[in-house]
Structure formats: structure tokens, C-alpha cells
Amino acid sequence: MTEPATVSATGVQLPRTTPALEAIGVSKRYRRTGSWALLDADLEVPEGTITALVGPNGAGKSTLIRTWVGFERPSRGRVLVAGIDPQEDRAGAVARIGYVSQSTALYRGLTVAEHIRLAGTLRPGFDDQAAQGRIKELAIPLSQKAGSLSGGQAAQVALCIALSTGAPILLLDEPLAALDPLARHEFLNLLVAAVRERGATALLSSHIVSDVEAVCDQLVVLALGRVALQSPIREAIAEHRLGPIGSVAEEQTVATFARPGGEPIALIRSSDASLPPPSLEELVMGYLAAARSSAASSDRRAA
Amino acid sequence: MLRAAWLTFRMHRFEVVMSALLMAVLAVSVLVVSSHLTDLDILGTCWSEDESGTYSRQPVCERFWDIVGSEAGYAKAGLGLLAPIVGLILGVPIVAREVELRTTSLAWSLALRRGRWLLSRLLPMLVLATVGFVILGWAGAGLFKAMEVGPVSPSLSEVASQGPTLVARGLMALGIGVLAGAVMGRTMPAFLIAAVAVIAWSFFGVPTVQQTMFADRAVWTNDVNGYRDGIGPLGTVAGGEFDTSKPGVDGEPGARFDYEGFNRQLVALCGQPPEETIYNDTPEWRSWQACAEQMPYPEDMYWNKVVPASTYPDFQLMELAVDAGIGGAALVLTFPVVARRRPS
Numbered sequence: 027m028t029e030p031a032t033v034s035a036t037g038v039q040l041p042r043t044t045p046a047l048e049a050i051g052v053s054k055r056y057r058r059t060g061s062w063a064l065l066d067a068d069l070e071v072p073e074g075t076i077t078a079l080v081g082p083n084g085a086g087k088s089t090l091i092r093t094w095v096g097f098e099r100p101s102r103g104r105v106l107v108a109g110i111d112p113q114e115d116r117a118g119a120v121a122r123i124g125y126v127s128q129s130t131a132l133y134r135g136l137t138v139a140e141h142i143r144l145a146g147t148l149r150p151g152f153d154d155q156a157a158q159g160r161i162k163e164l165a166i167p168l169s170q171k172a173g174s175l176s177g178g179q180a181a182q183v184a185l186c187i188a189l190s191t192g193a194p195i196l197l198l199d200e201p202l203a204a205l206d207p208l209a210r211h212e213f214l215n216l217l218v219a220a221v222r223e224r225g226a227t228a229l230l231s232s233h234i235v236s237d238v239e240a241v242c243d244q245l246v247v248l249a250l251g252r253v254a255l256q257s258p259i260r261e262a263i264a265e266h267r268l269g270p271i272g273s274v275a276e277e278q279t280v281a282t283f284a285r286p287g288g289e290p291i292a293l294i295r296s297s298d299a300s301l302p303p304p305s306l307e308e309l310v311m312g313y314l315a316a317a318r319s320s321a322a323s324s325d326r327r328a329a
Numbered sequence: 330m331l332r333a334a335w336l337t338f339r340m341h342r343f344e345v346v347m348s349a350l351l352m353a354v355l356a357v358s359v360l361v362v363s364s365h366l367t368d369l370d371i372l373g374t375c376w377s378e379d380e381s382g383t384y385s386r387q388p389v390c391e392r393f394w395d396i397v398g399s400e401a402g403y404a405k406a407g408l409g410l411l412a413p414i415v416g417l418i419l420g421v422p423i424v425a426r427e428v429e430l431r432t433t434s435l436a437w438s439l440a441l442r443r444g445r446w447l448l449s450r451l452l453p454m455l456v457l458a459t460v461g462f463v464i465l466g467w468a469g470a471g472l473f474k475a476m477e478v479g480p481v482s483p484s485l486s487e488v489a490s491q492g493p494t495l496v497a498r499g500l501m502a503l504g505i506g507v508l509a510g511a512v513m514g515r516t517m518p519a520f521l522i523a524a525v526a527v528i529a530w531s532f533f534g535v536p537t538v539q540q541t542m543f544a545d546r547a548v549w550t551n552d553v554n555g556y557r558d559g560i561g562p563l564g565t566v567a568g569g570e571f572d573t574s575k576p577g578v579d580g581e582p583g584a585r586f587d588y589e590g591f592n593r594q595l596v597a598l599c600g601q602p603p604e605e606t607i608y609n610d611t612p613e614w615r616s617w618q619a620c621a622e623q624m625p626y627p628e629d630m631y632w633n634k635v636v637p638a639s640t641y642p643d644f645q646l647m648e649l650a651v652d653a654g655i656g657g658a659a660l661v662l663t664f665p666v667v668a669r670r671r672p673s
Contacts, residue, residue: 095437095438097434097437097438097671098671116441116442117441120438120440120441121441123438124438125434125438127431127434127435127438129431131430131431131432131434131435132432132435133430133432133435134430135339135340135342136336136339136340140336140339143332143336144333144336144436144439146332147332147333147336147449148436148440148446148449149439149440149441150441152439187435187439191439
């Protein structure tokens with residue numbers, strides 16, 4: 027069923043169809059630690075968007091992404107990739123995904139060119155020429171061994187491989203974490219250019235909000251294994267304001283938190299033009315504080 | 330496929346180069362030792378007098394037995410050990426290394442089916458190992474042929490160090506190694522566990538299966554008849570691997586002969602024997618032997634329970650089947666393990 031059109035970050039009008047990625051009541055408990063990495067997470071990533079999956083370390087971002095790739099089996103609920111459950115049809119789901127893992131693990135002893143050849147042997151339809159072209163554009167020597175690449179170059183090689191699969195969905199699990207600002211900038215430029223060119227969907231997880239602000243059009247805040255906020259970024263900012271603590275009714279207040287200077291402030295659900303809108307970072311801070319406070323009060327009630 | 334094979338070799342080049350080198354060095358060594366033994370050409374000539382009525386080829390024969398006792402002995406030991414070791418070296422890292430170094434995240438997100446990924450890693454290693462083991466097995470068969478003099482057959486354990494049995498043992502180790510690596514996801518612990526499994530099977534499993542399956546085919550024979558008739562002992566200790574509870578000729582389990590008592594009587598009659606030479610072809614020996622022949626010499630002094638060498642092919646077939654079954658089962662089991670495994 028086609029729903030009203032959405033506007034992607036790339037400026038393209040997109041009819042709403044099956045979400046590229048879905049999580050339906052997904053919970054994941056790791057047997058070894060007994061801890062819940064995800065708790066009843068519900069999420070939809072619209073096709074053709076670049077979505078930021080934001081949350082602190084341990085929020086469950088990697089676990090959620092890995093369930094879409096079929097690397098983790100949800101303890102409850104299910105995930106879908108373009109309508110396909112990876113637990114039922116892993117090949118079908120993986121065929122639609124280009125994935126860059128958190129550690130951007132490459133084969134240290136293989137050259138960049140050999141990585142491209144390897145990807146060609148593993149993924150039907152892998153575009154060797156496109157991968158080589160992208161690598162050359164980035165001035166990364168094809169003959170260089172992966173073990174001697176810088177963190178930024180390794181991440182770019184991993185991204186080039188993911189892009190050259192031709193997969194319509196890109197899952198990028200904190201690829202920016204270990205990169206310096208210039209490498210982050212180059213990585214994001216490459217990503218946006220490729221997504222714009224192909225109209226693909228990308229989900230980019232990060233715990234650094236400023237990284238994703240410029241390139242993403244959708245925001246998902248994950249905190250303590252739950253989805254705390256899911257919204258287009260523009261709408262989310264337009265629908266929230268910052269105000270002094272206690273200035274509005276409690277039900278309008280998302281959370282109170284301290285700004286970097288230590289000044290306490292409230293994040294409010296409001297479009298009141300007389301109040302300043304939050305920055306994306308403040309919006310995320312507010313929802314993380316709300317999730318933490320909600321968990322603390324649940325613990326108190328349980329106690 | 331060739332591209333995937335080449336990349337697999339590149340990823341595991343340390344193991345591939347080391348294994349190929351070890352197998353090549355051993356195969357060449359075995360061929361050189363075999364060639365030396367064959368060149369000595371003692372078959373027939375050692376056991377007969379030459380025109381002058383003496384055993385003039387004795388130094389050549391002594392050289393032959395020196396080589397059999399030293400270089401050929403090391404080569405035999407190498408043949409027995411190297412195939413399982415190479416199997417483990419090549420097999421364990423196939424999955425374990427990738428899990429350990431986290432490259433499975435890349436590989437398994439690209440490969441639509443992990444089974445296909447595993448095949449692309451496994452097949453090149455299997456081909457390399459099989460080619461290497463076949464060469465070793467062939468070289469080993471040559472060595473044992475070169476060592477054959479007279480009617481004495483090699484023991485069953487020696488038979489297993491050559492030919493198809495060697496190939497099967499190596500491939501079984503490879504299969505166990507791959508499975509252990511996939512289950513544990515860490516190379517060194519998996520190597521140790523797989524090595525323990527292979528050693529346990531080789532030293533305890535195989536003899537137990539042999540004993541169970543072939544006990545009724547073992548026969549009692551005395552040493553003299555055994556060697557004369559081409560019946561070799563089973564394993565390293567004749568009778569040691571089969572039921573020796575059956576009373577022997579002296580009524581004792583295991584058929585003991587009072588060798589020491591016999592010797593005491595012999596020394597009392599003829600004195601101490603002279604210093605031994607390879608054929609004891611000295612006047613002193615001839616004189617001492619003439620005396621010794623006065624003693625009643627029992628034909629049945631060394632009785633043992635053995636399996637005839639003619640049954641060796643059956644043993645080989647049995648071990649081939651069991652080794653192939655274990656190795657094949659381990660490889661097949663690796664596929665569901667990999668399919669369910671969480672990449673690190």
C-alpha cells in the first residue's frame with residue numbers, strides 16, 4: 027500500500043511503501059550475561075532515508091543492527107528487512123543489505139584489491155569496477171594491505187565494499203567511532219553521495235550526535251534497549267523547545283538535564299515560537315535523560 | 330572458484346606454506362631414503378653366499394640395516410605423525426581464525442549463504458591436503474617396499490603410515506580441526522582440543538576398534554613360523570593388542586617360554602656365545618652353534634597371538650571407512666555450526 031510521500035534528506039520525494047527496516051517488539055537477551063540488550067523495541071526505517079540511530083554505549087544499537095543482518099536471533103519479536111525476516115530467509119535479507127561493522131574488520135594480510143575480489147566471490151552481482159573506482163577516487167592504493175591502512179581508510183574501504191554490493195539498504199554500525207574529524211567528514215560525504223546516487227536507504231548508528239546531524243533526515247534514539255524517540259529530524263526539532271525547569275506543565279516536559287556548562291534546562295514538547303528550539307544534541311540528551319529517569323523510577327517501584 | 334581458492338590460500342598463507350613445506354621436505358626425505366635402500370639392492374644377496382663361499386656383501390647389508398634403523402625410522406615416524414598434524418594445521422584456522430579476527434562480520438554479511446562461504450574456504454584446503462597426503466602416502470609405500478627384505482611383513486601400525494590409510498588419517502584430522510575451530514572460535518584452544526581428539530582416536534580408538542572387529546581372526550603362532558610364513562605382528566607388541574588370556578603352549582596366559590632357564594642351560598653346556606656379527610659367520614660362532622644344537626631346541630619358544638599379514642587390507646579398509654566417516658561427519662557438522670554461529 028502506498029502512503030503519502032515523504033521527503034528524504036537527499037531532497038527526493040518518496041512514496042511510502044514497505045519500510046526498508048522494521049523492528050517489531052524486539053527484545054534480545056544475551057544468555058552469557060543475562061542482560062537485556064533490547065527491550066520491546068519497535069521501529070520503522072522508511073525507504074530512501076538516511077536514519078541516525080543514536081544512543082549511548084550499550085544502548086543496543088549494534089545488537090539491533092546485527093539482528094537485521096541475521097547475526098543475532100531476537101529473544102522476542104521479529105525484525106524485517108524490506109519485509110523479509112532474516113531468521114526465515116537469511117539469504118533474502120542479506121541480499122538486500124550492505125553492512126559495515128563496528129570494528130570494520132578487514133583481512134589484515136589481504137590487499138585492498140584482494141578485498142574487492144573477495145567480495146566479488148562472495149556476493150553475486152558485486153560491482154568490482156565500481157568498488158575499484160570509488161577506492162581510486164579516495165586515493166587509497168589498491169595494492170596496500172589492509173593491515174597498514176589507517177582507521178579512516180579501512181572504514182572507507184569497508185563502506186566502498188558495502189556500497190558496491192548494490193544493496194538497497196546500508197547498515198553502518200558506528201563506522202565513525204575511531205575516525206578523526208577529516209576522515210569522518212570524508213566518510214559521510216562518500217555515504218551521502220552514494221545514497222543520493224542510488225536512492226538507497228541507510229541506517230547509521232553513532233553515539234556522537236554531531237556526526238550524523240548534517241547528513242541524516244531521520245532520528246532514532248535508543249536508550250537502555252528501548253526506542254526513546256523516532257521521528258524525522260526536522261519535525262523532532264520543530265516539535266520541541268528548551269525552557270527553564272518548571273516553566274510548563276509536567277506532562278509537556280520530556281526531561282530535565284544539564285547543559286555542557288552545567289545549566290539545568292527542560293526539554294519540552296512544544297512549538298512555542300517564543301522558546302528556543304533544541305539542537306539535535308540537546309534533543310537526544312533530553313530523551314536519554316528521560317529514558318534514564320524512567321528506568322530509575324521503574325527500579326524504585328520494583329524495589 | 331580459482332579466485333576464491335587463491336584468496337583462501339592468501340588468507341591462510343602461513344599454514345599453507347608451512348604445511349606444503351613440511352610435506353615436501355618429508356616426501357623428498359622419504360624418497361631419498363627409499364632410493365638409498367633400493368640402491369643397496371640387498372634382497373636375495375644378503376642371504377646367500379657368494380662364489381667364494383662367504384657373505385661378502387655383509388657391509389652393504391649392515392649399511393642397509395643402519396639406514397632402516399635410523400633415517401628410515403625417522404621417515405616412518407614422520408609419515409605417521411605429519412599427516413594428522415598438517416590436517417590440524419590446515420583445518421583448525423579455516424573458521425576459527427575468521428571468528429577470532431572478526432572478519433566473519435564482513436564475510437558473512439557479503440555471503441548470501443554461509444554454507445557456500447564455508448565451501449569456498451574448505452575446498453581449496455581439502456584439495457591441498459589431499460594432494461599432499463597422496464604424495465606422502467605414495468612416498469611411504471615406496472619406503473616400505475624398499476625396506477622389504479625376505480618374508481617379514483611390516484606391522485599393521487607401519488601399514489597405516491603409508492598409502493590410503495595415511496590419506497584418511499590426515500583428512501580425518503582436518504575434519505575434526507575444522508569442526509573444533511568452528512565450535513570454539515579460537516584457533517589455539519581448538520587446535521589443542523582437536524589434537525587431543527585425534528591422538529585419542531589414533532592411540533586408543535583404532536586399536537579398540539581393531540580388537541573388537543578382528544579378534545576372531547587372530548591366530549596363535551610361534552615367532553619362527555610367524556616370520557618364516559610371512560606373518561607379521563599386529564601393532565608394536567605382538568599379542569599385546571589381542572586377548573592373551575588364552576593359554577599358550579606352556580599353559581600360561583600369553584604363552585610364555587622360559588627363555589632365561591633355557592639360556593642358563595645353554596651357557597652351562599657351551600659357554601657364553603661369542604660376539605655377534607650380522608650373520609654370526611665366524612669360526613667361533615660355527616663352533617658355538619654346533620654345541621648349541623646339542624641342546625633340545627623347542628620350535629615353539631615364542632608364541633604370540635597375531636593377525637596374518639594377509640588380513641591387513643581388511644584392516645586398512647576398516648580404518649579407511651572409519652576415518653573417512655569421522656572426518657566426513659565432522660565436516661558435515663561444521664555447516665550447521667557455522668550457520669548458527671554468531672560472528673564476533
